Amino acid sequence: MDETVAEYIRRTVLKIPRDEIKAMLQKWGFLSEAQLETVNFHQIKEKISQDVVQLCEENSADIKQAAVLDIIYNHIYPNKRVWSVYQMNKRGEETEVFELTDFKTKFKRLLRSALKNVTISFREYEDNAIWIRIAWGTPYTKPNQYKTSYAVYHSQTPYVFISASVLKSNLPLLCQALLFASNYHDIREMELRSHSLNALKDIVFKRYSQVIFLCFLFSSLLVSPAVDLRIVEENRSEKERIERLTREAFGVGPQPKLEFAQYKLETMFKSDPKMDVLDEKEPFRCLVKFSSPHLLESLKSLAPAGMADAPLSPLLTCIPQKARNYFKIREKKGSLPGSFVSP
Amino acid sequence: GVFAHLELLEAQAYKAAVKREEMEQQEEKLAGLRARVQELRLQRDDLRAKLDLQQKQEGVVSGPAQPSPRAVVEWKIKSVKSMLQVFYLTGISGKLTKRGVCFCISTAYEGTYLDSYHLDLLTKPEVQIYRHSVPIFIPLQQIAKKYLQTDIRRFLALLSDHLNAYVGRRYQADQLQEHFSDQIEGTLQRNSLCNLLVFNYNVSSTSKTFPFHARLLYRDLCCSLPTEVIVSCTLDAPAALAETAAAHMDLFRRMALHKAFLSFRSNAGESMD
Secondary structure: OOHHHHHHHHHHHHHOOHHHHHHHHHHHOOOOHHHHHOOOOOOOHHHHHHHHHHHHHHOOOOHHHHHHHHHHHHHHOHHHOOEEEEEEEOOOOOOOOOOHHHHHHHHHHHHHHHOOOEEEEEEEOOOOEEEEEEEEOOOOOOOOOOOEEEEEEEOOOOEEEEEOOOOHHHHHHHHHHHHHHHOOOEEEEEEEEEOOHHHHHHHHOOOOOHHHHHHHHOHHHOOOOOOOOOOOOOOHHHHHHHHHHHHHHHOOOOOOOOOEEEEEEEEOOOOOHHHOOOOOOOOEEEEEEEEOOOHHHHHHHHOOOOOOOOOOOHHHHOHHHHOOOEEEEEEOOOOOOOEEEOO | OHHHHHHHHHHHHHHHHHHHHHHHHHHHHHHHHHHHHHHHHHHHHHHHHHHHHHHHHHOOOOOOOOOOHHHHHHHHHHHHHHHHHHHHHHOEEEEEOOOEEEEEEEEEEOOEEEEEEEEEEEOOOOOEEEEEOOOOOOOHHHHHHHHOOOOHHHHHHHHHHHHHHHHHHHHHHHHHHHHOHHHEOOOOEOOOOOOEEEEEEOOOOOOOOOOEEEEEEOOOOOOOOOOEEEEEEOOOOOHHHHHHHHHHHHHHHHOOHHHHHHHHHHHOOOOOO
């Protein structure tokens, strides 16, 4: 077995939390149950990974199998990477007939025609998600297994989720391969990024669950939390107004998990003319970034917690509907000063 | 005079007598009522005792008049469930909302109820889709562009056809994967819409080879039966197998996939060996 492959497998196993190693190796299926029984999964990870590499040596693992283990790891822990969403467009409205083998062949063909040194691996999941792992090399060097890009594509949808590696220069080639394989004709990057792949899927696939619709339809049947009768609400009408506005803005149900929203301001600084600050008529460049472990839930709780006035600015509440969390705000051209969000 | 005095006394005596009589009557009445009260009290105590006994026998604890919060929740869940039941049975149902209409399309395939999908429509300034739970690979925008503004009934009917056909195709593929996995090589190759299925199979579940290669294409998205079927064998296969392949092609075009496989089992003894 190649030394680089051995090292790669060793490092991949080290990434996995100790309690999950056995399960992941079983999912991988490369080592037999009998072989796995010989490993003590209670020792320190260093030892476990060495034992696993030893077993892989016995089975003569190559980079293809090692790549599959990497896909499995990233599928279970997708939140370790930052994902961007790309939208594809196609001419015409014929019924899409997506054939998996066709897709894979075309994808590999286009990539390999441009770059000989690539490792391409595929893995399909039950929700029709196709995970593609690409390790990039150059015309003169072998693929670097530690600098990988991932693309997740659900067949017959116009969206691809890409976690590019450091090598951004390979992105156009990846996009071309995706277009060619999926029979779409152009692709653009959306202003939507997050660590949570599922949140991105929820937003662009507009996955509203049935429960949310039921709550919406039968709002009278919503169960209100138990109220202690000894507490008297002084501002009941105001509280209900805030709750209603929050429900209208954010809907019912859990919000998709985003970690940040970024607003790039290119607006004019508006000051009192008498104060004579910033006389030059140049836009005041400013970047506002909101970060949170769960941005949309925290925005949703701002008004009910009394930290912001309801209704919240539409710039904050439009994030899931507009499917973006990167905004550019420019001056609105015209008689009224104001701002508008660039498309 | 004496007579006048006597008359006065007589009148006084008469008044006193009347008063006395009245009082006596009142006292009689009162006594009567008191007796009645006693009677009713006895009756009440008697009934109470009977009730207590009955309740103790049934094990029911006489609770307060207000239902418990838990009972309220359970009642609410029951109402929602029965509402859902009505929705399932009607296929397409709608409810007016503050800003428009909310539709529920429930799907079924050959007697089995499958998923429900929801559409939240706004009616002002024009009819538009606000929220929905239709899967992204169903051509909702295409159908909406054609019919949403002009003929909402047709829009809903067409969308319902797409959704019912999709769940029907998916159901057949799932049934095949679940119940006939030993006759299929590996897993079924499919896509999101389940409109292309490719697999290698055998008619018997004991053999280790899968001589038949099937490719089912469902070009009509409103149909749960394929529009094109190709069943082929390996080139070196005996002629008998080629005949069977041709027969299967016809079968798959006419019959639901899992039912076709079910029919293989009943014919197993006859044709294959």
